[in-house]
Ligand code: ATP
């Protein structure tokens with residue numbers, strides 16, 4: 259069985275083709291880079307619609323198949339930016355109607371989790387999902403990925419990107435901050451964990467104040483990583499303790515960061531838990547994760563009519579019934 263998945267929630271327009279064993283036949287993408295400032299939804303929409311034919315055709319070519327060989331189509335229904343989501347949804351509906359093959363709208367955050375689990379070998383982890391727009395600590399309990407902790411304001415990736423942008427670094431800021439941090443020393447920043455929730459925007463405001471008062475950029479990059487990642491590690495550790503699970507999975511675009519991985523690995527070692535992380539190529543937004551989640555949903559019996567595939571820009575991870583996992587009530 260082959261599923262073609264289309265990702266278009268924000269910056270990335272991606273097309274992945276995956277089989278029922280999660281063998282990735284192709285995974286192509288085009289990424290919109292805002293000229294300055296944050297993402298402009300209309301510009302991202304125009305980017306996605308103009309790149310769609312090229313990305314789709316190169317994905318089919320790399321997989322060595324024809325559109326008629328696809329058994330099911332899936333797309334990111336949400337969460338994300340309305341215009342971006344619509345670009346992917348419209349193309350997927352067209353492909354489904356043209357070929358007469360089924361269509362499934364999948365949750366983008368669930369897709370980050372499922373590709374991470376499958377490719378890393380984790381079975382029932384506490385998930386730290388960290389990307390541009392999202393920061394959540396989740397675990398599967400009783401039919402859903404339940405939220406144990408999350409950001410109260412922006413996602414940790416967007417927090418890093420905002421800081422980077424104000425300091426003149428190009429988008430995406432995360433990788434640039436990681437490189438600059440290699441030559442930095444610690445300066446004190448606020449640390450804001452509130453129960454199981456996290457808040458990043460005040461820390462960024464303070465880091466920018468220090469930057470403008472002359473503190474070295476390398477030192478601020480180092481200190482931001484140490485502070486924000488320690489906060490994430492603390493909440494993840496507490497979720498492990500609450501749920502009694504013994505695996506941690508790191509997924510989402512910020513999972514590419516080596517220091518974050520190191521902190522989580524050390525925490526897991528100290529608790530006797532296993533640490534898993536999504537392979538680098540599949541950490542950021544990509545079509546393969548949407549295709550794999552499409553396969554999981556389809557083989558668990560989900561089927562949708564084209565007219566029911568409306569986008570859902572505010573679709574939360576914990577609103578999705580996970581029909582492909584046997585419910586466990588081990589809490
Ligand atoms: P979502 O819709 O899930 O929020 P997204 O559109 O933010 O996804 P992703 O590709 O999942 O996209 O994540 C991109 C984010 O990851 C950006 O904020 C980027 O700065 C961050 N990032 C990428 N590489 C690194 C890194 N090495 N260190 C820290 N952050 C990183």
Ligand code: FE2
Nearest residue numbers: 389511542543
């Ligand atoms: Fe994402």
